[in-house]
Amino acid sequence: MNIKRxxxxxxxxxxxxxxxxxxxKTVPSDLRDAVSDGAFNSLPASGGGADVPAxxxxxxxxxxxxxxxxxxxxxxTDYYSADPTxxxxxxSVVSFWESGSVTMAGDKALxxxxxxxRAARLCPGEKFAEQPIGAFxxxxxxxxxxxxxAGHCIVDQAKCADTKLAFGYxxxxxxxxxxxxxxxxxxxxxxIIKRDLDVTPGFLASIWNxxxxxxxxxxxxxxKVSGRKPLAxxxxxxxxxxxxxxxxxxxxxxPVKIAGNAKVRKAxxxxxxxxxxxxxxxxxxxxVFNANTNLIEGILVRGDVDFVNSxxxxxxxxxxxxxxxxxxxxxxxxxxxxxxx
Numbered sequence: 001m002n003i004k005r006x007x008x009x010x011x012x013x014x015x016x017x018x019x020x021x022x023x024x025k026t027v028p029s030d031l032r033d034a035v036s037d038g039a040f041n042s043l044p045a046s047g048g049g050a051d052v053p054a055x056x057x058x059x060x061x062x063x064x065x066x067x068x069x070x071x072x073x074x075x076x077t078d079y080y081s082a083d084p085t086x087x088x089x090x091x092s093v094v095s096f097w098e099s100g101s102v103t104m105a106g107d108k109a110l111x112x113x114x115x116x117x118r119a120a121r122l123c124p125g126e127k128f129a130e131q132p133i134g135a136f137x138x139x140x141x142x143x144x145x146x147x148x149x150a151g152h153c154i155v156d157q158a159k160c161a162d163t164k165l166a167f168g169y170x171x172x173x174x175x176x177x178x179x180x181x182x183x184x185x186x187x188x189x190x191x192i193i194k195r196d197l198d199v200t201p202g203f204l205a206s207i208w209n210x211x212x213x214x215x216x217x218x219x220x221x222x223x224k225v226s227g228r229k230p231l232a233x234x235x236x237x238x239x240x241x242x243x244x245x246x247x248x249x250x251x252x253x254x255p256v257k258i259a260g261n262a263k264v265r266k267a268x269x270x271x272x273x274x275x276x277x278x279x280x281x282x283x284x285x286x287x288v289f290n291a292n293t294n295l296i297e298g299i300l301v302r303g304d305v306d307f308v309n310s311x312x313x314x315x316x317x318x319x320x321x322x323x324x325x326x327x328x329x330x331x332x333x334x335x336x337x338x339x340x341x
Contacts, residue, residue: 072322079170095135123314138249149285151197210269234295249286274327298330
């Protein structure tokens with residue numbers, strides 16, 4: 001390219017950068033933690049004892065490709081209904097809680113939970129409406145005392161110090177809704193080993209990299225985790241379009257859920273790939289697995305609107321066809337695997 005052409009190209013790109021560059025936001029709205037994504041803190045009637053007005057069944061809404069969380073059928077399932085392999089993986093998934101939401105009481109840790117249906121004013125028939133919510137992010141054990149999560153879940157050392165991590169927040173049998181875990185399953189975030197969060201890159205960087213940058217954190221716990229195994233990451237990961245996936249985490253702060261029947265939609269961005277996983281706020285930090293190898297391929301970090309208002313005034317999960325919607329973003333494990341022992 002000669003000097004004249006380069007000058008003309010720069011003359012076109014630089015004004016476009018200043019006109020189109022995204023404005024920096026402290027907490028982007030599409031992140032997948034339960035707070036920034038509005039999964040429960042901003043929901044109406046967020047108090048545990050809130051009353052819910054009677055509503056009629058919602059009318060069918062026209063589907064929109066801009067609003068989604070469920071792609072096709074809702075594939076989320078509970079721990080008790082999973083097979084032994086999935087249960088073993090889920091045992092190493094951990095929920096994140098504000099320190100003030102965890103109260104030690106003898107051999108139990110009481111969790112500050114609220115009823116999902118009442119807190120969200122869900123429409124009749126919404127899935128998991130009777131279950132508790134409370135966790136704000138998800139994570140996965142990848143070392144004896146190392147947990148992997150999203151960078152926007154643990155933003156600094158102060159947030160680390162104010163976070164408790166609870167293993168075993170799950171339905172062990174139908175109708176057994178957890179409001180506590182054994183005291184020994186509660187851990188504290190001691191320090192941040194490595195973290196990156198670049199969700200609002202400049203215009204040129206976004207074009208060059210195919211979208212936002214890395215979003216991950218590796219944190220050190222206050223002690224080694226007992227009775228649970230660190231999960232393996234794919235150290236030769238090269239995700240490709242069509243690769244089969246599943247995710248394990250805490251959507252909307254619910255007890256752990258496993259969601260499969262998903263795939264890689266777009267693997268070309270430098271730092272992430274897009275999927276059709278059924279995820280919500282609270283799933284941020286969830287490990288995303290290759291369905292053929294059970295190795296971790298990445299971390300769930302971004303999505304879109306979780307709930308839409310029905311004409312009846314209640315809320316329901318946003319649903320699009322399996323191939324519809326914008327998709328869910330997953331930070332590639334290749335971005336951080338070198339920091340995992």
